[in-house]
Every structure is written in structure tokens, then in C-alpha cells.
Amino acid sequence: xxxxxxxxxxxxxxxxxxxxxxxxxxxxxxxxxxxxxxxxxxxxxxxxxxxxxxxxxxxxxxxxxxxxxxxxxxxxxxxxxxxxxxxxxxxxxxxxxxxxxxxxxxxxxxxxxxxxxxxxxxxxxxxxxxxxxxxxxxxxxxxxxxxxxxxxxxxxxxxxxxxxxxxxxxxxxxxxxxxxxxxxxxxxxxxxxxxxxxxxxxxxxxxxxxxxxxxxxxxxxxxxxxxxxxxxxxxxxxxxxxxxxxxxxxxxxxxxxxxxxxxxxxxxx
Amino acid sequence: xxxxxxxxxxxxxxxxxxxxxxxxxxxxxxxxxxxxxxxxxxxxxxxxxxxxxxxxxxxxxxxxxxxxxxxxxxxxxxxxxxxxxxxxxxxxxxxxxxxxxxxxxxxxxxxxxxxxxxxxxxxxxxxxxxxxxxxxxxxxxxxxxxxxxxxxxxxxxxxxxxxxxxxxxxxxxxxxxxxxxxxxxxxxxxxxxxxxxxxxxxxxxxxxxxxxxxxxxxxxxxxxxxxxxxxxxxxxxxxxxxxxxxxxxxxxxxxxxxxxxxxxxxxxxxxxxxxxxxxxxxxxxxxxxxxxxxxxxxxxxxxxxxxxxxxxxxxxxxxxxxxxxxxxxxxxxxxxxxxxxxxxxxxxxxxxxxxxxxxxxx
Numbered sequence: 100x101x102x103x104x105x106x107x108x109x110x111x112x113x114x115x116x117x118x119x120x121x122x123x124x125x126x127x128x129x130x131x132x133x134x135x136x137x138x139x140x141x142x143x144x145x146x147x148x149x150x151x152x153x154x155x156x157x158x159x160x161x162x163x164x165x166x167x168x169x170x171x172x173x174x175x176x177x178x179x180x181x182x183x184x185x186x187x188x189x190x191x192x193x194x195x196x197x198x199x200x201x202x203x204x205x206x207x208x209x210x211x212x213x214x215x216x217x218x219x220x221x222x223x224x225x226x227x228x229x230x231x232x233x234x235x236x237x238x239x240x241x242x243x244x245x246x247x248x249x250x251x252x253x254x255x256x257x258x259x260x261x262x263x264x265x266x267x268x269x270x271x272x273x274x275x276x277x278x279x280x281x282x283x284x285x286x287x288x289x290x291x292x293x294x295x296x297x298x299x300x301x302x303x304x305x306x307x308x309x310x311x312x313x314x315x316x317x318x319x320x321x322x323x324x325x326x327x328x329x330x331x332x333x334x335x336x337x338x339x340x341x342x343x344x345x346x347x348x349x350x351x352x353x354x355x356x357x358x359x360x361x362x363x364x365x366x367x368x
Numbered sequence: 369x370x371x372x373x374x375x376x377x378x379x380x381x382x383x384x385x386x387x388x389x390x391x392x393x394x395x396x397x398x399x400x401x402x403x404x405x406x407x408x409x410x411x412x413x414x415x416x417x418x419x420x421x422x423x424x425x426x427x428x429x430x431x432x433x434x435x436x437x438x439x440x441x442x443x444x445x446x447x448x449x450x451x452x453x454x455x456x457x458x459x460x461x462x463x464x465x466x467x468x469x470x471x472x473x474x475x476x477x478x479x480x481x482x483x484x485x486x487x488x489x490x491x492x493x494x495x496x497x498x499x500x501x502x503x504x505x506x507x508x509x510x511x512x513x514x515x516x517x518x519x520x521x522x523x524x525x526x527x528x529x530x531x532x533x534x535x536x537x538x539x540x541x542x543x544x545x546x547x548x549x550x551x552x553x554x555x556x557x558x559x560x561x562x563x564x565x566x567x568x569x570x571x572x573x574x575x576x577x578x579x580x581x582x583x584x585x586x587x588x589x590x591x592x593x594x595x596x597x598x599x600x601x602x603x604x605x606x607x608x609x610x611x612x613x614x615x616x617x618x619x620x621x622x623x624x625x626x627x628x629x630x631x632x633x634x635x636x637x638x639x640x641x642x643x644x645x646x647x648x649x650x651x652x653x654x655x656x657x658x659x660x661x662x663x664x665x666x667x668x669x670x671x672x673x674x675x676x677x678x679x680x681x682x683x684x685x686x687x688x689x690x691x692x693x694x695x696x697x698x699x700x701x702x703x704x705x706x707x708x709x710x711x712x713x714x715x716x717x718x719x720x721x722x723x724x725x726x727x728x729x730x
Contacts, residue, residue, distance in 0.1 A: 135477045135478065136477065137475075137476060137477020137478075137714075138476065138477055139455070139475075139476040139477070139688075140455070140456050140476075150689070153689060160685070161685075222546065222549070223546065223549035223552075226546065226549045226550055226552070226553050227549060227552050227553050230553045230554065230555040230556075231512070231540065231542075231550055231553050231555055231556055232555060310543060311542065311543045311545075311546045312512065312540055312541070312542040312543070312546065312550055313540065313541060314538065314539065314540045314541060319541055322541070322543075323515055323516065323541055325448060325452070326448055326471070326472075326514075326515075326516045326517065326686075327471045327472055327475060327476075327516070327686050327688075328452055328455060328472055328476055329688075329689075
């Protein structure tokens with residue numbers, strides 16, 4: 100465990116699994132093609148490139164839209180709304196539950212129960228209450244993500260050293276001041292970390308909602324094309340979603356390190 | 369030390385590359401060869417319920433034993449997934465509609481033969497509107513349905529009868545599992561779906577059925593298809609499957625207690641009760657005898673129907689993005705007639721096995 104990889108070999112080792120997967124894909128695809136020249140399950144890379152060109156840079160034959168971009172815009176809007184509102188709920192309720200015992204006794208059990216409900220199970224109820232439009236999709240993401248964020252942040256706020264809060268009070272801080280000046284800055288890094296972890300689930304709920312009722316979106320396209328096994332478009336879509344999620348994660352990580360560098364002192368050393 | 373590391377990495381890479389290139393196919397297409405064990409996939413639909421019943425009651429085993437085969441009948445929860453699995457080669461046969469046979473396995477290059485014409489939808493698929501009297505009222509509405517499915521086909525056929533185009537409506541792709549819940553929401557005012565969901569949807573307040581598949585009889589067929597190569601190498605599979613089928617649906621049709629027990633079991637297997645199941649049977653034109661099925665499949669009408677279906681599929685890009693004409697994929701009929709490219713026949717209607725059942729030669 101004391102042998103560390105050097106700079107060059109580190110990159111090489113990190114790339115190795117990816118290269119391996121790509122190799123397996125290419126050989127498997129070639130084998131299937133050799134047996135059935137029309138095979139759609141594992142299309143060769145060249146066909147996927149063609150498909151990407153078609154969906155990203157050519158207007159669709161029927162609707163005249165650049166499919167990939169309209170899908171991405173619609174999905175990102177839903178995701179941003181869902182994740183954004185969930186983050187706000189997570190922060191405000193988490194803070195309140197963590198700081199105020201009265202709020203905690205009233206709401207903590209409710210949030211605990213809510214966070215255990217599998218959101219997909221209440222989907223028919225969401226449809227009936229929020230309709231079939233954008234709202235129900237955003238609500239599904241909020242419902243899936245917010246309770247976990249609330250719990251996590253309440254926990255983080257509750258875990259601050261009691262002495263700190265007592266000290267702030269002896270120096271004359273009000274509850275509001277303690278919440279905003281003492282607790283909030285200390286749980287912000289935790290909030291960003293939690294949101295980073297929640298990007299995966301948020302995408303899961305987004306794709307599920309779009310699979311069930313939609314006329315545009317990344318999940319909509321994947322589930323529509325599945326009907327005729329157009330893997331040449333589905334696989335690039337999956338890669339694209341992964342890339343989007345990866346970029347979001349990376350941006351949040353950078354933001355956290357920039358604005359709340361105090362939380363990462365250990366890492367820097 | 370550095371050298372050693374480099375050497376280590378190089379050897380590692382070589383081993384990996386060698387292993388990958390030597391490894392056999394992980395997802396191999398169905399291997400055509402004489403074999404003894406076969407897998408058939410089915411999904412819940414009134415016209416396909418004889419399959420699980422036959423498996424449960426031992427009819428499958430009886431016929432499989434007769435031909436010295438093992439036939440596994442497996443339920444798949446998701447219809448499209450079952451066809452995709454068949455197309456990928458995981459199953460030798462699957463229960464599927466004529467349209468989906470053309471767009472999924474046949475368009476995917478898997479030569480597929482329909483050996484059993486089970487039934488056609490005679491009201492099992494329908495269009496339901498809220499606050500409306502006729503299909504023409506659909507104009508300008510958002511329509512919830514499984515896009516690019518037989519529902520979509522039914523709708524375009526219906527729209528043509530009232531001089532409307534697809535442009536006049538807005539399609540919202542909606543999962544068949546959630547369509548009942550979707551229709552309960554106030555912003556959903558038009559749906560196209562199939563049974564059993566159709567019965568639920570019709571029962572909603574203010575809902576009016578305005579068009580259904582009984583107006584396009586024979587166009588939505590429910591088949592059992594098998595991989596053509598597998599069938600060619602193992603004709604006994606076809607015989608066993610046809611044998612199983614006609615023995616089971618004879619029981620299904622039976623007016624006495626035996627038939628009632630069979631229908632009750634099928635109803636239970638499909639998650640409904642006897643009354644619900646029989647209501648769905650009423651809107652399904654079952655071909656109870658092999659003679660009827662052979663007659664329908666051999667008729668000249670069938671190629672006209674398939675021409676309508678393939679035109680719809682081509683216009684909606686279902687045959688593939690690169691396909692330039694609806695003739696790209698050949699469809700062969702029992703008469704020997706081929707619709708489309710004779711050199712690329714990927715979908716075949718074959719009555720020879722059903723004929724054996726009719727002639728009692730199984």
C-alpha cells in the first residue's frame with residue numbers, strides 16, 4: 100500500500116478499465132455483425148457517430164428540430180428546477196430542524212418517514228394531483244431528492260459542537276444570527292457534497308418520469324427508440340447523460356473547494 | 369524499478385487484449401443448429417394467456433416430450449422488452465403483434481416466421497376521449513398513448529377516416545402501465561390504449577370510446593413467431609408449439625366446466641377475474657380452429673393489411689433511419705407472394721404447421 104503510482108502510470112491505470120470496456124464492446128459488436136449484418140443490439144462505433152450527427156446536427160425529418168439539443172434543453176430544465184427546489188427545501192428545512200428543537204420534534208419523524216417512501220411507488224398519485232405536464236416530473240425529482248437532503252443537513256447541523264453554539268450565545272448572538280452566521284456556513288460544504296451525491300438519483304427520477312409520459316426529453320427519446328431497438332442512438336444518449344452528470348458533479352466539486360475552502364484543509368495537505 | 373513497472377504494464381495490457389479478442393461472444397445471437405431445448409417468451413394479453421396455462425397444466429410438457437424436446441415458457445413483464453430479448457437471441461420464440469414483428473426483429477435483421485395466427489384485435493384496442501362525441505373531436509388535443517405502438521397505428525387509421533392528419537394532434541408518449549392513472553388526471557383528455565387498460569379507461573366519468581380496432585378488423589394480429597433459422601433446423605419445434613396451442617385453445621373455447629376452469633385459470637394468470645377475461649375475449653377474434661387460422665393467413669387480404677402496416681412503419685422511421693423505401697424488408701406470404709425486397713425477406717407467414725394441426729398430422 101506504500102507503492103504509489105507515478106504521474107504517467109496513474110493516467111494509464113485510470114484509462115485502462117475504459118480501454119478494456121471499449122475493446123470488449125468493439126469485438127463483441129464485430130462478432131454480432133459478422134453473423135447478422137443488420138444487427139441492432141451492438142452497433143459499430145461508425146454507426147453511432149452517424150447517428151449522433153443525425154440527431155445533433157441535422158433537423159429531424161418530421162418535426163424539423165435538432166433532436167439532441169431540444170431533448171437536452173427540456174431535460175436539463177426539469178432537472179435544474181427539481182434539483183434546485185430540492186436543494187432549497189433541503190437547506191431551509193435541514194437548518195431549521197438542526198437548530199430549532201421545536202421544529203425538529205415536529206418535522207423530523209415526518210421527514211424520516213417521507214424519505215423512506217419509494218417515489219416511483221406514488222407515481223400514479225403524483226399524476227392525479229400534479230397532472231401529466233412538466234410539474235409532475237419536477238415534483239417527482241423533488242420528492243425523491245429533498246427528504247434525503249433535509250435529513251442529511253439536519254444531521255450535519257445537529258452535529259456541530261454544542262460548545263460553539265453556547266459560545267455564540269454568550270457573545271450575544273440571537274437564534275437567527277446563530278443559524279445564519281454560525282451554522283449555515285458550516286453546513287454549506289455538506290450541502291454541496293450531498294447534492295453531488297444526489298445528481299445520480301435525480302437523473303434516475305427524471306428519466307423515469309420522462310419514460311412514463313412525455314413528448315420531449317432525454318429519457319423520452321431513449322424509451323421511444325427502445326421500441327425499435329435503435330441502440331445506435333440510445334448508446335450515445337447514455338454516454339451524453341453520463342457526461343452531463345459528470346460535468347455537474349465536477350462543477351459542484353470545484354465550487355465547494357472555491358467558496359468553502361476551510362472544509363477541505365485536510366485534502367490540501 | 370521503472371523498467372520493471374513498464375514491463376508489468378505492458379504485459380498486463382497484452383494479456384487483456386489477448387483475453388478480449390479470444391473471448392467468445394457474450395451476447396450471442398440464437399445459434400442455429402439442431403438442439404433440444406427451446407425458450408419461448410410471453411407477455412400478458414388476453415390472446416396469449418393460453419401459453420402460461422398450457423405450461424401450468426402440463427400441455428407444454430406433453431407435446432415437448434412427444435417430440436423429445438424441452439420447451440421453457442417464460443413470462444416477461446414488459447412487452448417491448450420481451451421482443452427485444454427475442455431479437456437479441458435470448459429466446460427462440462415470442463408472442464408479438466404483426467406490426468412489432470416487422471419493426472423489431474425483422475427490421476433488426478432477425479429472420480422471423482409467424483407459425484401461429486392466434487387472433488386479431490376486434491375492439492381490444494381503442495381511442496377514448498373525454499367530453500366528446502366523435503373521433504373528429506380529437507383535433508388539437510394532446511393524446512396519451514404508447515408512441516409508435518399498435519395504438520399509434522390504430523389512431524392514424526382512425527384519423528384518416530375523419531380526414532385528420534397526425535399534425536392535428538399532439539402525441540404524448542405514455543407508458544401502458546400508467547395510462548389509466550394518466551387518464552384520471554384532468555389534463556389528459558384523449559387516450560389510445562389496449563385491454564385490460566382500455567376497459568378501465570372507458571369506465572372513467574365523461575369518457576366516450578370513439579374508435580376501436582373492430583373498425584379495422586384483421587389489421588392488428590397477435591402471433592407466435594419463432595426464429596426462422598431455428599425453425600428450419602428444428603421443424604419439430606414448430607409441430608410441438610402448434611400442438612400445444614390448439615389443444616389449449618380447444619379447452620379455452622369449451623362451453624362446459626372444463627372450459628370454464630381453463631378460462632378461470634387464464635383470467636387469474638392475467639390478473640383479472642373470469643368476467644373481466646370473458647369481456648376481453650369478446651373483443652378478440654380468436655381463431656379457435658387451425659382451419660380458420662389457415663384460411664385467414666392464406667387470404668389475399670393479408671398482404672393488403674401488411675402493406676398498410678409497413679407504410680405506417682416506414683413513414684414513422686420504424687424500419688430504421690437509413691431505410692429509403694418501404695420495400696426494404698421483404699414479407700413472405702403462404703401463397704409465395706413477397707411484399708417488398710425478395711432478397712431480404714425477414715418476416716414470413718407460414719401456415720404449414722397450422723395445416724398439420726388441421727389435417728391431424730401432428
